[in-house]
Amino acid sequence: MTIEIQSHSKNWKRKYELERKVLEDIFGKEIKAIEHIGSTSVPKLSAKPIIDIFLAVSPLHNVSYYNDKLQGLNYRYSITDMSNRHLFSKYTAAEVWTHNLHILPYDKNFYLRNELLFRDYLRKNPEFVSKYTSLKEQLVLKNYNTIEEYTKSKSEFIRFVMELARTGKGLVK
DSSP: OOOOOEEEEEEEEHHHHHHHHHHHHHHHHOOOOOOOOEEGGGOOOOBBEEEEEEESSSSSHHHHHHHTTTTTEEEEOOOOOOOTOEEEEOOOOOOOOOEEEEEEETTTTGSSSSHHHHHHHHHHOOHHHHHHHHHHHHHHTTTOSHHHHHHEEEEEHHHHHHHHHHHHHHHOO
């Protein structure tokens, strides 16, 4: 499997904003928070050109509810080992993967989620953006068989940055 990493594009923020408006029209007051996450949300960070979105709702319904809501928007439900969330991936008519939509329950600790702390730490610490980009560029040369293998190979760096982010916020692991 070839994993494509691109230099950061300002277009990624625009794509997020466009999708955010679509989701706000569909889900309205069910939305308690919506956030651009993942590497495309961090300025100057190279990334797979897939926009990751957290859609926090209350309450979290079963997957068929969201399948119905997203019908006609080219989202497909993805079975994952991530608990207490529904993951949908969006594809173009040409089968190009463009977005990941993580629908999860909103609670008082939403903004303490690892993905948001990681994003915010990178945004405030550009030296780690450079290190993470270098790591990704090295890893794509290894020709992983699956996206999961590639993601797992980044986990040590991510854990290190998460520890810094949590410590900086006065949070325990």
